[in-house]
Amino acid sequence: xxxxxxxxxxxxAFYPSIATLWASVFSRGTRRKPSKFIGGENYADLFSDPxxxxxxxxxxxxxxxxxxxxxxxxxxMALWANSKLPARGFIRTAYFTPxxxxxxxxxxxxxxxxxxxFGVLDQIGSLFGFQSVNWLGQPETALxxxxxxxxxxxxxxxxxxxxxxxxxxxxxxKEASDIEGAGRWTYTRRIVLPLLMPTTLFIMVNxxxxxxxxxxxxxxLTKGGPSDASKLILYYIWEMAFAFFDAPHxxxxxxxxxxxxATVAAIQFLFIDRRTHYQ
Amino acid sequence: xxxxYGKIEAAGAILLALIWISPLVYAFWAAFHSTSDAVNFNLFxxxxxxxxxxxWDGAPWIRYFLNTFMLVTVVLIGQFILTxxxxxxxxxxxxxxxxxxxxxVLMQLFILPEVLIVENYAMVxxxxxxxxxxxxGMPYMASAFGIFLMRQSFKSVPIELHEAAQVEGCGIFGILxxxxxxxxxxxxxxxxxxxxxxxxxxxxxxxxxTNSPDTRPLTVGLSIFAAPENGVDISIISAATIMSxxxxxxxxxxxQRHFVQAFLRAGIK
Numbered sequence: 001x002x003x004x005x006x007x008x009x010x011x012x013a014f015y016p017s018i019a020t021l022w023a024s025v026f027s028r029g030t031r032r033k034p035s036k037f038i039g040g041e042n043y044a045d046l047f048s049d050p051x052x053x054x055x056x057x058x059x060x061x062x063x064x065x066x067x068x069x070x071x072x073x074x075x076x077m078a079l080w081a082n083s084k085l086p087a088r089g090f091i092r093t094a095y096f097t098p099x100x101x102x103x104x105x106x107x108x109x110x111x112x113x114x115x116x117x118f119g120v121l122d123q124i125g126s127l128f129g130f131q132s133v134n135w136l137g138q139p140e141t142a143l144x145x146x147x148x149x150x151x152x153x154x155x156x157x158x159x160x161x162x163x164x165x166x167x168x169x170x171x172x173x174k175e176a177s178d179i180e181g182a183g184r185w186t187y188t189r190r191i192v193l194p195l196l197m198p199t200t201l202f203i204m205v206n207x208x209x210x211x212x213x214x215x216x217x218x219x220x221l222t223k224g225g226p227s228d229a230s231k232l233i234l235y236y237i238w239e240m241a242f243a244f245f246d247a248p249h250x251x252x253x254x255x256x257x258x259x260x261x262a263t264v265a266a267i268q269f270l271f272i273d274r275r276t277h278y279q
Numbered sequence: 280x281x282x283x284y285g286k287i288e289a290a291g292a293i294l295l296a297l298i299w300i301s302p303l304v305y306a307f308w309a310a311f312h313s314t315s316d317a318v319n320f321n322l323f324x325x326x327x328x329x330x331x332x333x334x335w336d337g338a339p340w341i342r343y344f345l346n347t348f349m350l351v352t353v354v355l356i357g358q359f360i361l362t363x364x365x366x367x368x369x370x371x372x373x374x375x376x377x378x379x380x381x382x383x384v385l386m387q388l389f390i391l392p393e394v395l396i397v398e399n400y401a402m403v404x405x406x407x408x409x410x411x412x413x414x415x416g417m418p419y420m421a422s423a424f425g426i427f428l429m430r431q432s433f434k435s436v437p438i439e440l441h442e443a444a445q446v447e448g449c450g451i452f453g454i455l456x457x458x459x460x461x462x463x464x465x466x467x468x469x470x471x472x473x474x475x476x477x478x479x480x481x482x483x484x485x486x487x488x489t490n491s492p493d494t495r496p497l498t499v500g501l502s503i504f505a506a507p508e509n510g511v512d513i514s515i516i517s518a519a520t521i522m523s524x525x526x527x528x529x530x531x532x533x534x535q536r537h538f539v540q541a542f543l544r545a546g547i548k
Contacts, residue, residue, distance in 0.1 A: 015402070160539065
């Protein structure tokens with residue numbers, strides 16, 4: 001009964017991983033020069049490639065910005081969406097809606113905010129007398145413009161997990177802390193947040209994966225530019241393999257990404273173990 | 280004092296909500312107005328359907344819709360079959376090396392199909408599935424997430440029901456079909472919602488595997504339509520964007536309660 005799933009997993013996950021590893025130690029074959037074994041040369045090339053180093057740096061900034069910010073926003077959203085605020089239905093819907101949109105569509109929507117001159121941001125800015133800013137066109141801001149779209153897209157999704165966790169907190173805890181005279185802030189900080197820790201870990205791992213995976217909007221917003229300032233790793237892999245047709249280097253890059261993901265996986269498994277002991 | 284803070288909080292929550300939907304609301308508004316009105320914020324300018332007409336004529340949208348629809352259907356059916364069988368084996372059957380295989384499966388949560396685009400592309404071409412809907416869908420069918428979800432759900436089914444069905448003379452597939460599958464309905468619904476919205480929105484892999492309007496899903500079609508090289512203007516891109524997200528968005532708004540409940544009930548935590 002397992003075999004159909006095993007077959008497909010082998011075809012599209014395990015075998016390709018091995019094949020990628022294999023391809024990453026061979027040179028690129030041309031008609032005159034067939035590909036041959038070159039060991040770690042592709043990897044060495046990568047580390048001496050300034051674009052690669054820039055892309056890694058970009059992706060680290062991307063991860064370091066999107067992970068904490070979207071988690072904090074998601075947590076506030078969940079606490080608000082779970083409390084007895086007026087217009088709660090509207091608030092919930094508004095927070096969650098970006099999640100159901102394709103990243104491509106999200107990028108189109110944000111394009112009008114960022115367009116210099118007549119984009120929404122510039123128009124708001126000009127009301128206060130600011131200069132027009134080419135958010136996507138200059139290296140200093142392009143990556144941040146991309147980061148904001150990612151946060152906007154994923155925060156509502158993470159909110160759902162927090163909401164789910166919040167609803168499993170027994171109401172007795174709230175009553176008990178009320179009797180003890182604990183304020184709402186104390187209750188949130190001392191009871192709710194610790195109980196949400198496993199969820200936070202889960203979300204963190206998801207956010208990490210997203211910081212590798214969520215690159216669709218680059219295709220619309222910046223195409224990695226200007227001068228690679230907003231290029232992220234997966235986009236670079238795509239570009240290498242399908243625009244420059246340099247499969248060996250793309251394979252080496254893929255292996256590096258897989259190594260990082262495997263590390264994340266290992267850490268997660270350790271934490272999952274801890275959690276099961278905990279429960 | 281507390282009431283004062285409460286009001287500030289409510290204002291903050293609503294402000295954040297307004298910021299969060301503003302891109303969508305603006306695009307919606309822009310889609311129904313002429314480009315010059317949209318970029319100049321003429322709030323009282325006349326509404327028009329012209330943008331939709333131009334956008335509609337600009338690309339084979341019906342074909343794209345159909346492709347996306349077929350894609351999510353094929354993926355979902357494949358996932359249901361595969362994850363049900365695999366989830367069941369992990370939950371209720373004993374076989375040597377089960378734990379090891381399960382960890383291998385969970386590895387796929389991290390070996391993202393997105394990262395393996397190069398080799399998966401080669402594989403799909405080798406199987407002769409390049410530029411076909413099946414080729415787009417296949418790498419996602421044996422979803423580790425789905426297998427894990429089904430395993431959790433099947434595990435909670437009491438063994439007495441299983442034994443009762445066995446006593447009644449039910450075979451293993453009969454038990455699976457008549458006992459486990461119906462009891463896991465909420466999980467199936469939750470998983471279906473997650474899967475459909477994921478694959479409706481997926482972009483990078485379909486971009487690579489499809490090469491003609493006959494297979495291209497909406498997201499890829501939209502990106503080609505809205506590419507800056509084509510020089511289409513804001514209002515028309517808005518119209519195309521609104522058009523392509525409308526079905527999923529309307530479904531979400533209608534079934535919002537189910538959607539969120541499904542997430543909550545499936546216990547994805």
